[in-house]
Amino acid sequence: MTTTGAHQDATGATARTWLWWGRRRSIALDVGLGLLSAFECAWEGAAFADKTALPIPIGVLFGLIVGSVIVVRRRWPIAVVLVSIATTPAEMGYLMTIVGLYSLSASDVPRRIIATLTGMSLTATLIVSFVRVGQDVSASDLDAPGVWYVPLMSGFIAVGVTLPPVLFGLYIGARRRLMESLRERADSLEQELSLLADRAEQRAQWARTEERTRIAREMHDVVAHRVSLMVVHAAALQAVALKDPQKAVKNAALVGDMGRQALTELREMLGVLRAGEGDQRQVAPVPLAAVGAAAAAAAAAAAQAGAGPSIADVETLVGQSRQAGMVVELAVQGGAREYAPEVEQTAYRVIQEALTNVHKHAAGAKVMVRLAHRESEVAMQVENGAPDAAGAGGADADLPSGGNGLVGMRERVLALGGVFVSGATDAGGFRVSAVLPDR
Template sequence: MTATGASGSVAARGRPGGGPWWWARRRSAVLDVLLAVVSMVECMAEGIPFAHSTGVPVAAGMLLGFVVGPVLLVRRRWPVVVVLVSIAVMPAQMGVLLSMVGLYTLAASDVPRRIIGLLAGMTVVGTLVTTFLTMRQDVTAQPEFHLPVWFVTLMALAVGLVLTAPPVLWGLYVGARRRLVESLRERADGLERELSLLADRAEERAEWARNEERTRIAREMHDVVAHRVSLMVVHAAALQAVALKDPEKASRNAALVGDMGRQALTELREMLGVLRTAEGAAARGPAGSDEPERLAAVASRVSRKAAGGAAEGVASDAAAHGASAGGAEPEGEGPRLAELGELVELSRAAGMAVEFSVLGDGDGDDGRRDAGEEAAAAGDDGPRYAARVEQTVYRVVQEALTNVHKHAPGARARVRLAHRAGEVAVQVENGPSERGATDAGLPSGGNGLVGMRERVTALGGVFVSGPTEAGGFRVSAVVPAPVESAA
């Protein structure tokens, strides 16, 4: 609202029709011009009897009407001015249309109610006084009519209310309805913006979930396939070395390489299948809400098959050497700590000297178990943790052993698993390569340590890696892990 009582909502609604000056629409400007012309004609016509009654020239009365009538042009911008002008010309008995239209515009605007009531009351009083004096003058001019004063007062009051109340009440109703519509429009716009923001956030969350699941699958495939392919390369090198000297051992290594290759191809085929499915769903329509769940399910299947495949490989290699490795199927999604012994046996079968030891039982017992007890310590009689915790520890050991195969062929490795109160710790350390080679020539993407760190820190654990003073490498991880149940 301006200082003169103009409505601020008119300007806020904009100018859809491109109206001039303060008009929001061209049709509003045309309407006000027509009203101003009619009011000017009315005021000029009423100025003639006013000039006769007061003895002024007729031209002066018409000039007054010519000046007062067009004030309606500013009724939308300054409604208070229009009403004040109509009150000012009431003694001249002109401006009926000016007064009624001005009161309606004032009541429909955003002017405070007390100002509307004050100006409406002044209009009623002005009309009452003017009508009372006019009627008394007419009665006095005709002695045969004897009207009491109270009747003249009542008639003047009725005329004042008839000329004032309808435009004020109608203006109040239109203003309230207009404000209600504006409020509903603003609320609808706000809800539309909120829905748009929610849709954008939902899309961002879906995209984030898809990226997280893709990263998880990539990490799983790196841990599983890279480990198996690295062992395949090691076995192939051993096969080449003993092919002529020990045909029986070469045959066992060839069979093991074939099993590992088939398992790796199966996992890769499943991975490519789910990625094609995801691309097809994206091409058919908007991002589906079930894609993260589908990717997670495939990642879980890959993890379970990887653990099961590792157990089968260890069992076949142990049978070839006349030993029993105990390849039990894992419980839950992904590998568990119970399969660490099998993972170590798989690396031993590839020619690596690995020492595996387990400390503690999860109840504060830090007694160390020797190599003869390692299978039982890491098996079903040990403490059980959440599936994510056991899978993380398993993957850390798996990737660390893979790195030993890649970068320190022939080096001795030591795997230590410690059950502590509320946490589980693992350390994989290897010495320098005994063959004098520092790298087996296997391709590496440089993501192994990054993936291990991501896994551990995602569970609130601590991951440390780096070279040792003896020229080897050490990987350590501590993961918070409350014990779920004991077998």
């Protein structure tokens, strides 16, 4: 035998393909059946040649050729059955008939062809059996049986030779197709599970990135404003230390107060994160995304408990900027009321970051802070004029900028379904506006 290619078996390994056989044991089985069938047909061919006055070698050679056809039963089962039907009158090829009908029924041949060839084989076997049983009865010295004997016995022989291999082949074929279907479904499910695992990993990566962004935004909002005011006061302290000691002492006290406030807010946030991590350690080791989700939930709970800043603290926030030398006006419209903790904190952080940006980029500029309580929303706007080149000593503070302030404000507002707009004004200043829904 020569190889014609390769294929992958059920385990995924590459297997050698021999003509139409997938495995070597299939070759051994078919060749063995071919030898048995050839020997049977040769024996029966010799008997047939003796009855018909033909040379016995011709009958034997014919039987060998006919019997060896069974080797191609997997590739051409219809041909094997047709050959067995054609040789039925010569009373040869019983093994070929049984194996051929089984192979035909177990294959993917249409059912109408299986039924047609089975009927032809049954008819041919019935006729030959009827003639043979009739001859045996006539040659017997015993009393003649009833007229029913010959048809009944020939029917039993025909049905016994034809139907069992057909039924068994149909069962094996159905079972094979079921196994292939289950294997395909298993492969499909394995692919789906692989895709789900990849998507879960992507979602976990996204959650980790979101959590890092959230923590960075919180750190920026808590530290940037306080430290910026501290730097401004420190610069003013340096400028007036020798000229006005009393004002220097006052500025030093303000720097200390703001530093303590910054530390307090930082401790509160880190405490929430540590609490979330402690809860996770008590349960079981989990991915970073789960820790981030727990921290976010803990932060929300802390906000609901009133631990974070609120809109009511905006006036204090504006006062701190005034103490740093900034000219700030605060205008409030509408009656103040309670909002969701997330809305309260976001409104506070937007105004806080806008004031921090004025300290960094527009020292000495006048600032207008507007806060409007509307029917179903709260709006805020922080607008500063053009920077004052000779203003308040803040220009010498050299405050660094990370470029993330506006990005963080936009993310906060959009996360709550609000609207955020920022940009330069015609007068050379800058304006930050945000609108947050009530709930």
